[in-house]
Amino acid sequence: MKITNIDVTLRDGGYRNNFNFSLDYAKSHARLSAEAGFDWVEIAYRNGSFSQTPNLGLTGRGDNDFIQAMSREIGAERVALILHPKNISAPDLPEMYAAGARLVRIILPPHNYESGLAFIRQAREIGFTVGTNFARITQWPARRIAEVASAATDAGAEVVYLADSNGSMSPSQAISMTTLIQSLTGQPIGLHTHNNLGLALANTIAGVDAGATWVDSSLQGMGKGPGNLIAEQWLAYLERTNLAAAQKLNLGALLELADQLLAAVPQSQPSLPLPDLVLGHYDLSVEHRKAILGRHSEAIATARSLSGAK
Amino acid sequence: MKITNIDVTLRDGGYRNNFNFSLDYAKSHARLSAEAGFDWVEIAYRNGSFSQTPNLGLTGRGDNDFIQAMSREIGAERVALILHPKNISAPDLPEMYAAGARLVRIILPPHNYESGLAFIRQAREIGFTVGTNFARITQWPARRIAEVASAATDAGAEVVYLADSNGSMSPSQAISMTTLIQSLTGQPIGLHTHNNLGLALANTIAGVDAGATWVDSSLQGMGKGPGNLIAEQWLAYLERTNLAAAQKLNLGALLELADQLLAAVPQSQPSLPLPDLVLGHYDLSVEHRKAILGRHSEAIATARSLSGAK
Numbered sequence: 001m002k003i004t005n006i007d008v009t010l011r012d013g014g015y016r017n018n019f020n021f022s023l024d025y026a027k028s029h030a031r032l033s034a035e036a037g038f039d040w041v042e043i044a045y046r047n048g049s050f051s052q053t054p055n056l057g058l059t060g061r062g063d064n065d066f067i068q069a070m071s072r073e074i075g076a077e078r079v080a081l082i083l084h085p086k087n088i089s090a091p092d093l094p095e096m097y098a099a100g101a102r103l104v105r106i107i108l109p110p111h112n113y114e115s116g117l118a119f120i121r122q123a124r125e126i127g128f129t130v131g132t133n134f135a136r137i138t139q140w141p142a143r144r145i146a147e148v149a150s151a152a153t154d155a156g157a158e159v160v161y162l163a164d165s166n167g168s169m170s171p172s173q174a175i176s177m178t179t180l181i182q183s184l185t186g187q188p189i190g191l192h193t194h195n196n197l198g199l200a201l202a203n204t205i206a207g208v209d210a211g212a213t214w215v216d217s218s219l220q221g222m223g224k225g226p227g228n229l230i231a232e233q234w235l236a237y238l239e240r241t242n243l244a245a246a247q248k249l250n251l252g253a254l255l256e257l258a259d260q261l262l263a264a265v266p267q268s269q270p271s272l273p274l275p276d277l278v279l280g281h282y283d284l285s286v287e288h289r290k291a292i293l294g295r296h297s298e299a300i301a302t303a304r305s306l307s308g309a310k
Numbered sequence: 311m312k313i314t315n316i317d318v319t320l321r322d323g324g325y326r327n328n329f330n331f332s333l334d335y336a337k338s339h340a341r342l343s344a345e346a347g348f349d350w351v352e353i354a355y356r357n358g359s360f361s362q363t364p365n366l367g368l369t370g371r372g373d374n375d376f377i378q379a380m381s382r383e384i385g386a387e388r389v390a391l392i393l394h395p396k397n398i399s400a401p402d403l404p405e406m407y408a409a410g411a412r413l414v415r416i417i418l419p420p421h422n423y424e425s426g427l428a429f430i431r432q433a434r435e436i437g438f439t440v441g442t443n444f445a446r447i448t449q450w451p452a453r454r455i456a457e458v459a460s461a462a463t464d465a466g467a468e469v470v471y472l473a474d475s476n477g478s479m480s481p482s483q484a485i486s487m488t489t490l491i492q493s494l495t496g497q498p499i500g501l502h503t504h505n506n507l508g509l510a511l512a513n514t515i516a517g518v519d520a521g522a523t524w525v526d527s528s529l530q531g532m533g534k535g536p537g538n539l540i541a542e543q544w545l546a547y548l549e550r551t552n553l554a555a556a557q558k559l560n561l562g563a564l565l566e567l568a569d570q571l572l573a574a575v576p577q578s579q580p581s582l583p584l585p586d587l588v589l590g591h592y593d594l595s596v597e598h599r600k601a602i603l604g605r606h607s608e609a610i611a612t613a614r615s616l617s618g619a620k
Contacts, residue, residue, distance in 0.1 A: 170551065171515060198543030202512035205481060220582060230582065233508030236591045241480065251591070255584050270582050272530060272540065274565050281546045281561070 002244045004159075004214045006103075007038040007231065008192070009261065010059045011045060011082060013222035016267035018053060019044070019060030025264050026058060026066075027073045029219075032257040034074045037235065037249035040103050042216075043070045046083040046092055050107075050135075064099040071100025082107065082133065085116040093119065097126045105131040105161065108152055110144045117155040124156035131190060131214070132157040136165040137177065138283050145177070146184055153185040159214050160187050164203065167196025167226065167276070168283040171206035178210040190214030193229045195221055196280025198272075200229040205237065219254075219261045222268040225276040225286060232258050312554045314469075314524045316413075317348040317541065318502070319571065320369045321355060321392060323532035326577035328363060329354070329370030335574050336368060336376075337383045339529075342567040344384045347545065347559035350413050352526075353380045356393040356402060360417075360445075374409040381410025392417065392443065395426040403429065407436045415441040415471065418462055420454045427465040434466035441500060441524070442467040446475040447487065448593050455487070456494055463495040469524050470497050474513065477506025477536065477586070478593040481516035488520040500524030503539045505531055506590025508582075510539040515547065529564075529571045532578040535586040535596060542568050 010026055011019075021029070030041045044062030058066055062081050071079050080103035081096060096104065104123050108116040116132075123130045132152040134145060149160050162177050169177075174191065182189045189212040193200035204215055217234045221227035235254055238245040261268045275289055320336055321329075331339070340351045354372030368376055372391050381389045390413035391406060406414065414433050418426040426442075433440045442462040444455060459470050472487050479487075484501065492499045499522040503510040514525055527544045531537030545564055548555040571578045585599055 170547075171512075197546055198511050198540055199547070201508050202481075202515055205512055230508055232582065232584070232587055236507055236587060237480070237509070240591065255588070258582075258584055270580055272542065272568075272580050274542070274568055277542055277546060278565070281550065 001213060001242070003208065003238060003242060004039045004188075005037065005235070005245075006040045006042050006080060006214065006216045007033045007218065008042045008216045008228060009033075009218035009222050009231070011042040012216075012224055012228055013218050013265075013268065014045075014057065014059045015049075015224040016222055017265060018055060018057055020057030021059050021265070023058060023066070023069060027069065028260065029257065030070055030074045030078070032253050032260065034078050035250055036254040036257055037245075039078070040080040041070070041074060041078055042080040042082055042105075043067065043101075044081055045087075046081050046096060047087040048084075050084055062096070064095050067096060067099035067101050076100040076102045079103070080105065085113075085119050088119065090122070093123050093126055093128070097128060101128070103129045103131065105133050106157075107133045107135055108148050110134075110140050110148060113148055113151065117151055120152060120155040120157050130157055131159040131161055133161040133163050133190075133192065135163045136285055137162045138164060138166055138168050138173070139285070142180060145181060149181050149185050153187050158187065159190050160185055161190035161192055161214065161216075162207075163192035164194055165224070166283050166285055167194030167200070167280040169193065169203050170199065171202045174203040174207035175210040178207045178212045182211050188213045190216070192216040194224065194280070195226045195228065195230070196276045201233055201237070204229050204234060219258050220268045220270055222261065222265070225279070225289075226271070226273055311523060311552070313518065313548060313552060314349045314498075314500075315347065315545070315555075316350045316352050316390060316524065316526045317343045317528065318352045318526045318538060319343075319528035319532050319541070321352045322526075322534055322538055323528050323575075323578065324355075324367065324369045325359075325534040326532055327575060328365060328367055330367030331369050331575070333368060333376070333379060337379065338570065339567065340380055340384045340388070342563050342570065344388055345560055346564040346567055347555075349388070350390040351380070351384060351388055352390040352392060352415075353377065354391055355397075356391050356406060357397040358394075360394055372406070374405050377406060377409035377411050386410040386412045389413070390415065395423075395429050398429065400432070403433050403436055403438070407438060411438070413439045413441065415443050416467070417443045417445055418458050420444075420450050420458060423458055423461065427461055430462060430465040430467050440467055441469040441471055443471040443473050443500075443502065445473045446595055447472045448474060448476055448478050448483070449595070452490060455491060459491050459495050463497050468497065469500050470495055471500035471502055471524065471526075472517075473502035474504055475534070476593050476595055477504030477510070477590040479503065479513050480509065481512045484513040484517035485520040488517045488522045492521050498523045500526070502526040504534065504590070505536045505538065505540070506586045511543055511547070514539050514544060529568050530578045530580055532571065532575070535589070535599075536581065536583055
């Protein structure tokens, strides 16, 4: 089955360097990413992530001139952005399209998502390929996911993304959530997995076996906390198991890109931060990281108290 | 289902530091490992690994006095060693047992394994719990595995370990190999997975779902190349999904042990070496690493030529 791959390194990886990628690096990254076989390169958030931070870099703002530069580099048909409805207003989507973006993913919250639906409608009218993303999916009751996914589909969302932001999903949950939302909406399902528990690849394989057809990954897994599904591992798996995908992948270019990222962006170095494993294990969002941040002994104390409290 | 967990950090992790763990570290590691809930701590190879290297450290030799010290630390019922038949002679197994080891795993090659069978018989007579390990399982024809597993079982092996030494196994292979060897031998099946392709956890979950009941893992995944199944991730998964295992696990002690390892042994730092991903992708053993070792550009060139050659 055809898998649509999105490279989220520049966007989700931005949590590691406050989105401060240089324009030259971003252009070179996107070029190699396209050569490696990614269908879309998610170049940025539009106007910031969920919680606004100061000195936000290039890929945290998604300004028009950045979109233009990236679109000239790899062509509009590969340029994607993601956004929180609360961060944009009516002129944003037309400007993004005019600047040369063709995929937009609109993140819907579990409640008060109506403004997001309006932007989904607007994006479809403009001509975008439109996706909707649900964050921290493990914390949503199934009926919430069902309601919001149905509303988003009715509004025009063409792909429904399940994002395991806490990295606490299990393969069996990936299967059941994919099956639930796909049966309900009849739409393509996307998976965005994190590695707090090292399950990003296991969850993606399970979800794709259950019918998911869109997948986010990032080079070296560079992303929030312990990071995203590792692109080098995921595309290698696809190349070995999925003929449709294999035909368009270039693992040489992928390794070259990984090498370039490691050399250019120190924050891309893989690690297994123990506090994030605790977050994933107890399905806690990143806001709780402060409680177990810093010296591992604190994480251990927290883990022990949490274990004891069970 | 009860899962028997073996901590292979001191042994397989030794490939990162030529087995040079200090006795103090090894004792402290084993103590916390037992507290964390590991059933067995594999403390060493006996008389070296497959290819002999100079200046082999404590956990590469498995001398009698080291076994005695570790056995005094955690009790004989938790002390395991692994060995290649070509490295030992008749006195070794009795000495190991007398020194205080109770689990021995004997690695059988796909051909000329008869001497290994003799040691399996001897170990059982002495009173060891005896396992047999097949290395580089992905390179064995199924009929070889079937023949050697049957012979090992007849000789007295109580658990048959499938070791994906090249880290190139897929979850579907883990399921089929586990099913094949378990149906054939009726014995418990063990899994030893590597992370060249990031599939160690996915393969272990798939194999355990298919009936495997013994699992190797190491702290921070410290092991040959990109390393083994990561114990922190595997035991966390078990704790969340397997009641029988959860009851005896202490994730706080596990995190403390990971913290201690990272502080004491720099070679335990996780990484995603791209040459090893190429090895795993093309099911090449570590001897081929030289061809793609060093600067990543060489790995890229190799990957490209291999891709082109397909």
